[in-house]
Amino acid sequence: MSFRLFDLNDPQRHAVTTTEGPLLILAGAGTGKTRVITFRIGYMLSQGIEAASILAVTFTNKAANEMRERLMAMLGKEKAGKVTMSTFHALCMRILRQDIEKLGYKKNFTIYDEGDQTGLLKKIITRTVAIGEKMEPNVAKSLISKAKNNGWNAPQEEKTLIGAIFARYQADLKQLNAVDFDDLLLLTVKLLAEHADVRQRWQKRFRYVMVDEFQDTNRLQLELVGYLAKRDDGTPPNVAVVGDDDQSIYGWRGAEVSNILEFETHFPNPTVVKLEQNYRSTNSILNTANTLIKNNPRRRPKQLWSGKGDGDKVRLVMAPNDHEEADFIAGEIAKRKAEGNLRYEDFAVLFRMNAQARSLEQAFQEKGVPYRIIGGKSFFDSREVKDVLSYFACTLNADNDAALLRIINTPPRGISEATVQKALELSIKEKCSLFQALQKEELHQGITPRAVTAIHEFMTQLDAWETKLNEPLVNQPEVLRKIIDESGYYDDLRRSCKNGDEALKRESNIRDLVGGFERYLEKSDGGLSGFLDAMALRQDKDDDDKEKGTGVTLITLHASKGLEFPHCYLVGLEEGVLPHDRSKLEGTLDEERRLLYVGITRAQQTLTMTYCYSRFRYGGSIPCTPSSFIKELDPDLIERIDLKKLMNTPVADTAVKSRFAAMRAALETGGGR
């Protein structure tokens, strides 16, 4: 085993060697959290704890994969492979696949993604609202999600409109044998709560539970951890959670900071370890972060420090408007890269809203600085990927209504919206799947003979595909390729694309998808259904990242959590942007402060924050005032630079010149437009 405890600092070692009972590891930004988790697992194994009895839960597949890789590097494949490392959702899926029948669903349930959810809700709303009532599908979706995250079941009595929609939505899902993302958690908690045998089986399986990013857990996730870690016999739970209350930025998605703030009430008498030595940033950066976050009332006091020295002061740059701000940054990065022998990848620009990326992108393009935007729409959200996945899902199981609905007339095959609507109504009345309804004589009475023929043809086709796919020893990816081809989907795709490039891109996405299935088959035995599950849980996203290419990173503050960059620019520090206007309405100013805190602590060597006197928003140029957070920063740590003044002053006269020779770049190339 290749890990050495003396490579750790004292608190880290304390966390690693505390294996029994509840453990709260308060891991500030950049304090070696992942290292502690992997070392801790290594230490547990060295103490004779069974690898198979260890569960580590994360939020993202990325985090789970990262941990798995680190653990493999440390312990080798065999041992590391036996430790369960999983996202909350993947874990729930695994639990539900075994015992969901106890809750009245069938084992082969499908997962509804957000698109499927919205689609279903749209239909429910149209048949539920009375005259004069209205409800946005997305509003309903978020209300239902909130309710589920609070552990609420659909109401028995339909007293309110949303209650009625919730009740019908849940009933429809069950009838469709589908679960949404929230259900994965909700139903698992329900299963463990109501079925002692199932609960005890999992408790026996996992004797040691570890949770990463605990500050982001919602109520259901906390309950789930409780059910898994607590013992029915009352022995103290071996639950170790790692997190940082100061980095809780997903409250709006249901995360409860109180889970970590009041850890002691959920898991009594824990060992509490604080990791405060930061290995990422200079002290100028850390002290800026420290003074800011001290203004948050509800938090566990922490003081980050590092052995890296003070480094450059944090800069605060004032620009006339967002275009000048962007020009300045693009110009300066070009210059600093050249003069400092740096790579574009060493720089990142962080912002509050995606809309801010626009002016940045423009400036980067003008100056020929390569960049990559992290986030945006995912591979999985593209139309063709969803369509093709639906083809696969239908071939596997034609009773998957969401999938069938997606492809039933794509490409157009003469099954009109009206026909589908009738079939849908029948399926609700008869409590059967859409596929079954389509075959009923009762439906055929009410539609044109042409439609009946079209339906019949499509059903025959689906049937043939299914047979082909299930032939023994068949090359399934090859069959699927044929299916897409035979369906005429490619032709439809080409026709519906504005230009050849778009069509090519979409076709390549489809090839990637089938290629992904091939790779999946090589390393897993889940078959097509396992692959579809993995897709639903976004488990194959890693090469998505590689695709992002090289260049300066443009990223939202939310998406930047967990990342680090040598040189960071934090833009738009204006009242209304950060903190965002809506946070005041919603009373979530603390979370906005944490968001800025997360941004500041991404920087390793230098940090530049910027704000504008005016910004283009809602069509017009609107005047801005500096963010109220700026007042909270220690002025001694900050160097203020006014772009306008700087541009009117001879460069040689400014003190800035010596330290930031790169500034000249901005003046020379970024003189505004």
Next chain:
DNA sequence: CCCGCTGTGATTTTT
């Protein structure tokens, strides 16, 4: 089925 008109709303998005 496709196009263009009009109205609306405009944070963040781990699964």
Next chain:
DNA sequence: TCACAGCGGG
């Protein structure tokens, strides 16, 4: 202002 969704006309 601009993006995009929903709807009605060709």
